[in-house]
Every structure is written in C-alpha cells, then in structure tokens.
Amino acid sequence: MTKLKCVAIDDEPLALSLVEEYISRFPNLQLARSFEDAISGAEYLKSNPVDLLFVDINMPDITGIDLVRSLASKPMIIFTTAYKNFAFEGFELEALDYLLKPIDISRFTKAAEKALEFYNYKNNAKPGAAEESFYVYSEYRMVKINIAEIVYLESMEDYVKIHLSGEPKPVLTLMSLKKALEKLPEDKFKRIHRSYIIATGKVKSIHNRKLKLADIELPIGESYAESVRGWAKNF
Template structure:
C-alpha cells in the first residue's frame, strides 16, 4: 500500500522540509510539490491523490478555499503558522493540522494517522471486521477503539461517545449515522437517544438496560431488541 501525495506551500523552506519528511516514509509517494495554490488546484482537478499536505496562508488563494473547491477531496493535513483556522479545518473534515515550525515527531504522528485512516476508508468486504471508529472531534479526526465504547448518547445535532475510564468524545453527527458505521452484531440502538455495545449489557429489566456503570431506558420502538436479547440468554 502506497499513498500518493502532493505538498503545497508558498514558503520554499517549509515545502522542502515537508518533502524531506515525506521521503522518510515508504508508504508515501510524493507525486509533486507546488509553491502556489492555483497550480496545485489545477493539478488536483485532473490528477487526484490520496493525501494532501497544504499550507493555509497563501497569497493567491488560501489552502482552506482550495480544499473547499475540490469536487473529490483527498485526506487533508493542513500546515500553518496560525492556530485560528481550526474551525475551518473542522468544516472540511481535515484529518489533522500541524503548526509551524513543523516538528518531525508531530509530522510522523499525522502521517501514521493518515495511513491508518486510509486503510479504514478503503477496507474491502473480505477483510476482518473493523475494530475502530473514526469521528471528527476537537478539530481533528479521532480514532476510537470499539472495545472502549461504553455507550453512545445523542445530544441533538451532536453525539457523545462515552468511553472507558470516564472519558468522552463529542462529535457533530446524528445517532443514525454513527450506527451505520458500527458493526450491527456488536452495537444496538435501544432508544432514540442511546446506542449500546451488546457485549457490555449486564442485564435487562423493566425496560432498562444495565451496563457496567449505568442504566439506560429502552423505548417502546426498540422492544424487539429486548426480546431477541433475552431469547439467547
């Protein structure tokens, strides 16, 4: 597996540094570099890539506007000297953004995430069942191991994913959409507001599901779940 990538940055030193860092990863193939956003945008219209490293502040068009204009978006890692573009990156679902000056360890972490996410997005049907979930939270793509999920709670337009050790991840996504991303044999919706991992159910009584540390209600429309669960116990 090799990810084809390009780098766009109007700062020659930064572009050379990103190119040199990319060359250290056998799983990355640097197809081309661009020192202006317009040339990079024209290239991407006819030659899509898997991964894009792009500066945000550029004189012709910004990296944000370039990515927004792409009909087919690659995995995007923004590089920037400014912290105040995080929300725009969130809107475009950028995988990560790295602050300049770019440290190699930080760059390596972003690349490893990109490779992992590429595998996740391009898995074939005959591959083993996925054991992780990716969601966008705190302006970055976050990987969540399915085994750490205690339950998932709807909060209007957001969902809160409750994890082991009392950790939580908040992401902008309807409950229905996250359910589609989860293996049906491992996660069940029990209420308009809750999804639970089947293997963490301790008991069901009086239309309530007892998990490790909490009880959650089961709504009338999901009573079939209770009957099916009880049938195999």
C-alpha cells in the first residue's frame, strides 16, 4: 500500500492539531513531523525529503509561500489558509490544493485522495504506456484531465481553455497550445487552426473550412486545411 510521508506546519496549535487528527485517519498518510514554527519546519524539510506538505500560508516568521519557495526539492504542497482570497503567488509553486480554515473533513478527504492519485500518476507511469489522463494547474490547484473527455482546446494568448464533454465550464491553464498537443495522443487529436486543437473522435462534420463538434462550429485555418483533408477522408 502506498504511504505518503507528510509534514504539517502551522503556527496555530488548534489548526495544526486538526490537520494531525485528519492525517491519522488515513492509512495512506503517515505524519513524519509537525511544526508550529515555520523556520524549524523549513530546516527539517531541507534535510528530510517528504512526499506531502500541509502548510499554512499566513505565519509570523515566514509565510508558507516563502517557505515552499525556499525548498530546493519540493514535495506535493497543500496550502491551508484562513482567507478566501488565496495568495496568487501560490500559482507559480503549483500547489496540489488549498484548504480553507476551519478545514472540513470531507474537503480534507478530497485533497488527500488527490495527493495519492497524483503521487501514483507521477511514480507508477509505465514507459511507453498510453496515457489516459494528465494534470494541469488551474484556479490554484492541480486538476486531472481525462483525455477521453476532451472535446477541443482553445488558445487564449498565454493560456489554454480545455473544453470537456459534460462540463459547462472549461478548464483554464497557463500553457501554450503546442505544449498541450505534446500531452495528447497524436492519432486522436489534431490542430486545425492556430487557436484550436480538436479530438477527431468528437467531429460531427467538416464542410467549407468549418468543422462541427457537438455544439460548436470551429474554423479551419488556411495553413491547416491540407492537413485536415488528409486525416478527414473518412468523414
């Protein structure tokens, strides 16, 4: 059974005790150490690698953001905070999740399960095996994208919108369309425009430089028209 070695850091004793209690309920989580002092916690982490760090953002000596930024080798991060406006700086650190205090056990469970799933994804991938999913950073947390659910991807300057079947709201992530295409199986996804990648299996029709998906029609770029004609012969 996979066990994630954890450290918890929070200057509030009651909040720290609650995280310790929640960790103890999960057989897949093992608490290595906990600290009320952020500096002591940071020193421990520099010489003791762990899998998962629960760390408060707002602490008097150094912030959780600065603590994580100082680590040469970063574990998976779950921030805890008493403030609804999560610090934007956490974006660059690609935190797995963040929990709003007072932390509810059901919300903690979701974060813990996500950590375990992400750990297995990163460590158990078999070379050459077809990927069924990948993770992106969106709205201050890591989000799992199931490849089979992707309808199309849309470029928004430095960002990409990932449109998923059955989801009214796309996932917005900081990524280039070229980088996104590298994560997708070449035989199932094609670029049809400088701003669009589509799942070929979701195409309903192609006509007059227009490609129709379930509920949207997208333009085919002039420089991609010949390529589309090549793979679309079966339509």
